[in-house]
Amino acid sequence: MAFKQYKNKLKNDLVDMKKIWRDPLLLVTIIFTILVLLTFILYPLFSVLNQSFVGEDGFTLKAYVQTLENIDFRNTLGNTMKLGVTVGLLSTLLGFIFAYTDSYIRTRFKKMFNIVSILPIVSPPFVLALSVIMLFGQRGLVTHKLLHLTDVNIYGFKGLVIVQTMTFFPVAYLLLNGLLKHIDVSLEEAARNMGASRWKTFTTVTLPLMAPGIANAFLLTFIETVADFSNPMVIGGDFSTLATSIYLQAIGNYDMQGGATIAVILLALTILIFVIEKYWLERKSYVTVTGKASRERELITEKQIVYPLSIVCLLITIFILALYILIPLGGLFKIWGVNYSLTLDHFKYVFDLGLEPIMDTTFLSVIATPLTGILAMIIAFLIVRKKFFGKGFVEFSSLLAMAVPGTVIGIGYILAYNTRPLLLTGTGTIIVIAFVMRSLPVGVRSGVAALQQIDPAIEEAASDLGANTSKVFSSITLPLIKPAFFSGLVYSFVRSMTAVSAVIFLVSAKYSLLTVQILAQTDAGRFGVAAAFSTILIIIVYTAVAIMNFALSKMGVSKEGM
Template structure:
């Protein structure tokens, strides 16, 4: 029985591979994708792995032995896991509530919620940490100026939970809102017509359909949290995390092997989480887009449902707006916490001496964005719709970039591309590649989740009519997953504009990035200049995203679809 099952599987695999051989464009695409993933994701990580095992006398496990025995490392590991689960859970919950309000609730504040939910994602993550210090620190406006508290302490776990939750919940929101809007209303209406209550329908129909999206959102925000080093560096205080420990070990102590060792341990943890999530999701099928006509959803207007959700979203909205309102104000005051005299000197400094990082960052991000969007959808299409040897490798490798800290990828790029034949350090190419590889997993995740909700019979019908794989992808699949595709474009651009950890090692005198300059200003205590830089960055990103939305509207894609 087992032998026959294995033989049938082998026959099926051979048949699938024959189909690929008969489609040269598909074969070339698969080879190209595998080569890209090998060269720009696995090879740099291999360089880091190699660094952790190779000492002065050759192969050694001493770095791992010393790290695991260290009490500081054990505390740091505990801190990282606790922070990841808290922020991942809160971010997913808040993101889902915002997405539900956007897709299901009849509310007057929908546009406000949409604006606020995008704000944390169009700014560097450490900007909110800066705002938290300026509001609640020892010289904070609220704690010192208004409440006259002299020993206020925003540093540590509580500060990190607040800042990182505000930073990462929009990522969950962007992912979940697209999935909620594509749930066929007839499925929920059928449950209601059978006598199920709103709550029963929500728990037995909506939530199970959203399980892949929720798991993806939690996975993404968990990884973002434990991999983030900028917020812990700014507001972490004595609460150390693995990401900051990697950075301090490799850069502060010039111990590249020690930093690589901690990075490998963190990588193992995040990969284990990914495997558990993947196994749980793939046990079920989630197809809600069948190609059949379906009318629009009737938005919920019951006060007992609308008012609590509105109240919650408004509280979060006000909280976020206060933090962001402080950023331009911080750039207008002479010395925050001491001299609140209005001045434009910080903005003048940026325009006279710091304009190059603005230009470089925008230019490189604009190049990386379309590359990321197209590559992500191609990878998602191959993973979900095609069977070929190496498909598991493509899926694993394409998602691996979000399972490691950005600092590790940056170190890996330096180690891997500092010698021939790929001598890329100091060039714009290596920065663009880093942007693409760091944003790729989110686009792939979004594309995979969207494709899992589309009945394969739609594409099979096109194939039966004679369309090849390229034609099916461009004329059938891509139009059906337009929201996921354009959501990936927007996220890729803002992520590239606000990236810091993955590219902090890659900047050079020729190409300077804005986020790296902002972080250096924060480290130097020049909060006014950092706030001015951050204000201009947010304005540039918002204008660019608005232009993108306008261009997409001319192509027949509305904001609500993204």
């Protein structure tokens, strides 16, 4: 029986391959896509792996033995796991509270909650860390100026937990909010009609249905936390993590093999979590929560439920808004913590001497954005609509960058493209490629989700009328998935403008980036200049997103579709 099934599968595969051979453009597209993924995702990772295992005398495990025996590394690994679990739990809890309030509670603050939950996603990852230092550091506005405390230390584990939780809980919120809105209302109503209380219904119906989604949200925020580079660099103090150790070992100590070894260990951890999340939990989520709700949910109005949840969300909202408001204000004070007289010197410095990183970042992001959008939609089209040898490889590789920490990508690109024939180190090209590969997974997932909702018969009809793959994709598929395509463009631009962990390895004297400049200014204690740079970056991002949304509304693409 097994042999017969294998024979039938082989026969079907041959039929599919014959169809592809008859369409040269499709064949070229598949080959090109596989080559891109091999060259710019797998080859850099192989280079990191190779560097960690190959020494002057050939293959060796010396670097791993030294690393694993190093007490500092063990402490760093423990720190990373402790931070990942803590932030993962807190982010998932906060994300669930916000999502439940948005989906189930009648409150007038929902629009404010939604705006605040999106803010950390469309801003540089370490902006909140900068604000927390300015508020609660040794010369902080709250700790020093208002409370007159002298022995406060916001750096380290506590500061990191606060900053990363505020930064990453929107990831959990967006995931859980979508799942909560798709729970069939009739399931909860049936429990209520049988006499179950709100709490009983929540614990026996809603929570079990959401369990895979909650676990999924925890794993995603865990990956984001352990892979985060910028926040530990800014506010981590002597609390080291694997992501920062890679950079300090490779760039600070000029020990590329040691940095590559730590990178491989971190990569193994994140890929393990990614595989569990992608191939086990996501499938369980689709089984337990399916389809759309049969009708609108009747929102909860009981004060004993509405008030506590609204107050928690409102307090978090006010805290996050205060952190963001502080950024432009920080750029207007002469010396933060010492002299609070108003000045425009920091902004003048930025426009006089720091205009180059602003222009470089915007220019390279603009180039990377359409490349990401088009490549993501092509890959999504191949995954959903075509059958070919290597399809599983294309799907896994295109989503793999989601699990690879930025520091691992950065060190991989240095190792892979520092020699001929692909000598790209120091060029703008390598930065654009890094932008594209880092943003690709979200565009692919968005495109796949959109294509799965479209009846393939529409495209098949065009093919039957004589249209080739290129014509079908450009005239039928792309217009139908327009919202997913343009949402990918917006996300790609934002992600490129705010990237730091991968590109900090790739900047050169010729190309400097805003986020790297902000990090350097913060590290030097020049918070006013860092705040001015951050303000300009946020303004550019929000202006670009507003322009895109306006243009898309004129083109008939709704925000809901995005």
